[in-house]
Amino acid sequence: MHPLRKNRPLRRIVLASAATVSGLVMLLSLKPHTPATIVAAPAPAQASAxxxxxxxxxxxxxxxxxxxxxxxxxxxxxxxxxxxxxxxxxxxxxxxxxxxxxxxxxxxxxxxxxxxxxxxxxxxxxxxxxxxxxxxxxxxxxxxxxxxxxxxxxxxxxxxxxx
The missing domain is CATH 3.90.1010.20 (Sufe protein. Chain: A)
Structure with a gap:
């Protein structure tokens, strides 16, 4: 018989909690967006002097x-x-x-x-x-x-x- 199908609700609660905590840890370990750097386009050429x-x-x-x-x-x-x-x-x-x-x-x-x-x-x-x-x-x-x-x-x- 499968371990989660037994009549032991505490085991299911512990396993569900561990899975939730693991998911949260993985989610929070993602790196945030890094700050952007300024990129300037070259100035347009002037048509006359x-x-x-x-x-x-x-x-x-x-x-x-x-x-x-x-x-x-x-x-x-x-x-x-x-x-x-x-x-x-x-x-x-x-x-x-x-x-x-x-x-x-x-x-x-x-x-x-x-x-x-x-x-x-x-x-x-x-x-x-x-x-x-x-x-x-x-x-x-x-x-x-x-x-x-x-x-x-x-x-x-x-x-x-x-x-």
Whole structure:
């Protein structure tokens, strides 16, 4: 006869407890997500001579802004926003009063899961920002933290571009 089928409930309780404790120990021994490092994309090449900007900062003294005087475009980098999985930072190009380009310059890439999420989230967030022409964009399902950081960095870049 099988040992668990005997009329000994204490034995079953002890074995069930031991299995539960073993499962919890294995679950808790999993390594947590490691903090992400900042990865910055290379700066886009300027179409014309940067001397046309007069050497002043286009963002009204704020760091992260540049103006191309010949075309009237302005490139501004938003704040780096720390999220649960790492920093998110956005750079925008504004021309003719419209957002013409949005680039994520920093985002979590520490592990394959971050890379997978950002491979679909960042293009979707970029499309949303270009369509909305503001930071009032929808979050991407499965990338809530990245979406929030993207939105906040985008808003700070827009504030600098207007100011």
């Amino acid at each position: 940067p001397a046309a900007s007069g050497g002043s900062d286009a963002a009204g003294g704020s760091p992260g802004g540049a103006t191309d005087g010949s075309t009237g475009t302005r490139t501004v980098t938003g704040d780096s926003v720390q999220t649960r999985w790492g920093p998110v930072q956005v750079r925008i190009t504004v021309g003719g009063g419209r957002i013409t380009e949005v680039t994520a310059v920093a985002y979590p890439t520490d592990n394959p899961r971050d890379q997978e999420i950002n491979s679909y989230a960042l293009p979707a967030l970029r499309r949303e920002a270009l369509t909305a022409q503001s930071a009032e964009i929808d979050s991407v399902s499965g990338a809530t933290y990245t979406s929030d950081g993207y939105r906040r960095s985008l808003q700070s870049a827009l504030d600098r571009a207007r100011g």
